[in-house]
Amino acid sequence: MAFNMRATKNPMPTQAPEVRRHNFDEVAIGYTEEMAIDEAKRCMQCKNPGCVPGCPVHINIPAFIAQVAEGNFEEAYQIITQSSSLPAVCGRVCPQESQCEKNCIRAKMPVREKDPVTGKMEVKGMGEAVGIGRLERFVADYHRTHATPTTPEIKKNGHKVAVIGSGPSGLACAYDLAKEGYEVTIFEALHVAGGVLMYGIPEFRLPKAIVQNEVEGLKRMGVKILTDVVVGRSVTIDELMSEYGFEACFVGSGAGLPRFPGIPGENAKGVYSANEFLTRVNLMKAYQSTSATPIQHAKNVVVVGGGNVAMDALRTPLRLGAEHVTCVYRRGREELPARKEEIEHAEEEGVVFDLLTNPIEVIEDRSGSPSPRAADFNPNYGAVKAIKVQKQKLGEPDASGRRKPVPVSPEEDPNAIYEIPCDCFIVAIGTSPNPLIKQTTPGIETNPHGCLIVNEETNETTKDGVFAGGDAVTGAATVILAMGAGRKGAKYIDEYIKNKA
Ligand code: FAD
Ligand code: SF4
Numbered sequence: 001m002a003f004n005m006r007a008t009k010n011p012m013p014t015q016a017p018e019v020r021r022h023n024f025d026e027v028a029i030g031y032t033e034e035m036a037i038d039e040a041k042r043c044m045q046c047k048n049p050g051c052v053p054g055c056p057v058h059i060n061i062p063a064f065i066a067q068v069a070e071g072n073f074e075e076a077y078q079i080i081t082q083s084s085s086l087p088a089v090c091g092r093v094c095p096q097e098s099q100c101e102k103n104c105i106r107a108k109m110p111v112r113e114k115d116p117v118t119g120k121m122e123v124k125g126m127g128e129a130v131g132i133g134r135l136e137r138f139v140a141d142y143h144r145t146h147a148t149p150t151t152p153e154i155k156k157n158g159h160k161v162a163v164i165g166s167g168p169s170g171l172a173c174a175y176d177l178a179k180e181g182y183e184v185t186i187f188e189a190l191h192v193a194g195g196v197l198m199y200g201i202p203e204f205r206l207p208k209a210i211v212q213n214e215v216e217g218l219k220r221m222g223v224k225i226l227t228d229v230v231v232g233r234s235v236t237i238d239e240l241m242s243e244y245g246f247e248a249c250f251v252g253s254g255a256g257l258p259r260f261p262g263i264p265g266e267n268a269k270g271v272y273s274a275n276e277f278l279t280r281v282n283l284m285k286a287y288q289s290t291s292a293t294p295i296q297h298a299k300n301v302v303v304v305g306g307g308n309v310a311m312d313a314l315r316t317p318l319r320l321g322a323e324h325v326t327c328v329y330r331r332g333r334e335e336l337p338a339r340k341e342e343i344e345h346a347e348e349e350g351v352v353f354d355l356l357t358n359p360i361e362v363i364e365d366r367s368g369s370p371s372p373r374a375a376d377f378n379p380n381y382g383a384v385k386a387i388k389v390q391k392q393k394l395g396e397p398d399a400s401g402r403r404k405p406v407p408v409s410p411e412e413d414p415n416a417i418y419e420i421p422c423d424c425f426i427v428a429i430g431t432s433p434n435p436l437i438k439q440t441t442p443g444i445e446t447n448p449h450g451c452l453i454v455n456e457e458t459n460e461t462t463k464d465g466v467f468a469g470g471d472a473v474t475g476a477a478t479v480i481l482a483m484g485a486g487r488k489g490a491k492y493i494d495e496y497i498k499n500k501a
Contacts, residue, residue, distance in 0.1 A: 004041035007111045007127035012134055017348040021318045024203045024287055027345060028092070031131075033071070036138040040069035042106060043130045050103030051132060057484045059083040061100060061132055068135055077143040080136060085175045086168055086483055088144060088210045089197060091137025093308075094480050095339050097129075104129035144213060151220045157181035159497050162246040164231045164437070167195020168479045169252035169470025171214060172486030173493075178221040180494055185246075186223060189230040192283060195254055197479070199283040200275065202312050204319065205342075208282070232440035237466060247500070248465045248493045251452060252486055253437055255471035259430045261304065265362030266427075269383035270296060274305070274313040274428035281316050298424030301325045302387045304359050305428030306335070309476075311342040313426045314351045325351050326420055330358040330392050330405040354389070354420070358405065361388040362425055386419040433472045441466070451475050458492040459485060467493055 013029040014020070020027050031039065043065040051061045060079055067076035080087045101107065107129040112121045161177050163170045166188040174184045192198050194211040219225065231237060231253075240246045258273030260266055277295075280286045286295035301317040303310050306329035314325050327346070329336060332355050336343055347353070363386040368378030391413060394403035408416040432450045443463035445453045452461050452468045459467045469485025471477055 002041070003044055004038060006042060007106075007109070009042075009128045009131040009134070010035045010039045012131075014345075017345075017350075020204065021315075021349040024319055026207050027204050030141055031134055031138045033073075033142075036068055036073075036135060037071060039131050039135060040065045043069070044105055046105055050105060051100040051130075054100040054103040055083075056099065056478075056480045057083045057487070059100075059136075064139065065130065065132070065135060068139060073139055073142040074147065076135075076139045077147075080139060084136075084480075084483065085172045085487070086214055086479070087136050088140035089168070089206060089214070090480050090483070091133050091135075091140050092206050092210075093201060093339075094133055094136075095478065096133035097340055099480075100132045101129035104132065106130050144210070149217070149220065152179075154179065154221060155181050156183060156222075159183065159501075160185070160244075160246045161493055161497075162187060162237075162240045162244075162249045163252060164237070164249060165189075165195060165252040165254055165470075165472070166193035166215070166225060167252055167254050167470060167482060168197065169254075169472075169482040169486035169489070170195065170250065171218060172483040173250045173252060173469070173490045174218055174223045174486075175221070176487050176490035177493060178218065178223050180490075182494075182497075184223045186218075186225045187229040187231050187235070187240075188225060188227045189253075190283065191227050193225050193227060195252075196256075199279045200309065200312070202278065202282055202316055204315070205312065230436070232436040237437070237441045237444075237463075241465060247497050248467065250486070250489045250493060251437055251461070251466060251468035251472055252470045252482070252489075253434065253472045254482075255431045255433045255451075255476045257432050257434045257450075258427065259432065260427055261359060261429060263359055263361055265364050265384070268362050268364040268425075269380075270298065270423055271362060271384055271425045271427070272296075274303070274309045274426050275431065277426050278309075278312060278316065281320070287320060295320065296424050297321050298422070299323050300422040301424045301426065302328055302359075302420050302422040303426040303428055304328045304387075305430075306331065307337045307428065307430075308339060308342060309431075310428035311338045311346050313428045314346050315349060317424065317426075318349055318351070322424075324422075326422070327351055327353045327355075328357050328359055328387070328389055328420070329353070329355050331402065332356055332394065335394075335402050356392045356394075356405070357389040358392050358407070359387050359425075360390050360417070363388055363419065380423075384422060384425050386421045387425055388417060388419050391416045431471075431476050433475070437472070449475055458495075459489045460492060460496070465496065467496075 064076040064079040110123045163186045197211045284293035285291040286293040365385040368376040370381040391408040392405035395406040398404040445462040467489040470482035
């Protein structure tokens with residue numbers, strides 16, 4: 001096969017920024033068949049491919065790309081799904097630039113161009129990695145729209161396993177166990193399965209129909225999904241194992257407990273955690289005019305944080321009609337932890353980045369009276385009207401290895417503290433696991449951050465027969481890591497039950 005030596009990726013077709021900032025349709029439209037084949041031909045089929053060790057679940061990337069280059073899209077899908085059970089999701093949301101694509105040889109090949117003055121060939125920079133994520137997404141979408149959904153014949157082995165939580169870790173664990181013949185029941189606290197994929201990541205980045213397609217596939221394999229069941233409240237893990245006949249449990253309950261900055265005024269009206277704001281919009285469909293879910297349609301929004309959650313919290317209010325949306329982040333652009341593509345998309349849509357700043361106070365509207373009977377009644381009494389922020393500079397590296405932000409004092413800079421007017425403030429500075437499972441399950445231990453402690457090799461918790469993975473163990477991380485942990489949990493649950501039998 002002749003390789004395509006073009007230095008750059010096929011660009012991803014997207015909705016124009018001025019159009020998409022007013023709708024919830026998916027921003028990226030996806031490659032056509034021709035674009036996918038063309039992009040696949042940029043892969044050099046390396047003998048020692050750097051991309052594969054960069055992928056947390058070690059997809060055989062050159063093998064699937066070789067099939068795409070030949071137009072064998074279904075074969076490519078079969079190769080990907082040997083390692084990943086959620087390719088349509090991962091192709092859309094994985095941070096490929098810091099994983100598989102980071103190690104792609106095409107990103108390390110110098111681009112030479114003739115200098116117009118000297119006439120000599122000179123290095124003008126590096127090429128771009130093969131668009132591995134874009135190809136993964138293409139292949140998964142091709143399969144979804146072309147293959148007929150099938151109901152696999154699986155011989156049941158008579159053993160029952162409970163999975164707590166239906167995010168990527170729980171779904172992946174259930175999938176692998178069901179394939180082995182286990183009777184799997186997923187217990188989900190919310191009314192819809194999918195975890196963050198349903199309640200957190202917005203429709204414009206990950207259409208919910210794609211997630212539900214994966215959930216339907218699991219149901220066809222015989223997995224039972226019981227929604228509106230909060231394990232630890234409706235039923236405990238001990239009851240599941242002693243009274244309901246489950247021989248093992250996998251806890252994939254995520255890290256949904258929001259952290260707040262602990263600054264004066266943060267309980268004001270109009271202050272949301274990113275999780276609450278996004279859940280109202282995504283899961284409860286507050287953006288649809290037919291939805292009964294209340295949501296603030298603010299004009300000026302400030303979001304604190306710089307990760308993927310913050311980017312979603314910034315771009316969502318724009319689509320609800322906000323005129324000014326500002327990201328406040330205490331480090332610089334280089335340190336923004338969100339995916340590069342999400343930062344670029346947010347900027348194109350009009351989000352303003354106020355970097356090296358940190359909120360120090362939420363200023364409430366205290367004018368007039370809160371009483372509707374008073375002549376000077378102010379319906380906005382107690383609502384946020386501005387965020388006071390303080391400029392930061394970067395000091396020595398902290399425990400995370402990133403340079404620590406240090407406040408700039410008013411003595412150093414008279415403009416170090418200032419206010420950003422707003423009528424909505426969204427906090428996206430991190431989350432931790434909900435303590436409910438730990439509080440209601442004797443024998444389960446957590447670390448000081450509230451994350452479940454597991455045996456690193458087997459993902460078994462400190463309680464016999466109870467395994468765990470995903471954000472509940474690592475703290476807030478990524479979809480692919482959660483999915484990998486779910487698969488590992490399934491492997492060792494299978495071993496655990498077989499050894500007991
Ligand atoms: P979750 O997806 O959190 O699922 C846990 C599930 O367990 C939830 O459905 C919850 O309701 C349920 N549950 C909790 N407690 C109980 C209980 N007691 N009983 C029953 N059910 C319970 N990652 C990326 O890789 N790329 C991205 O672009 C990206 N963007 C993100 C954007 C947002 C807004 C958020 C919030 C996260 C994002 N992430 C992203 C992170 C990623 O989504 C998570 O790392 C991943 O979903 C974790 O999977 P999980 O299965 O561990 O948990
Ligand atoms: Fe292809 Fe890049 Fe992987 Fe090499 S490193 S096999 S070029 S995707």
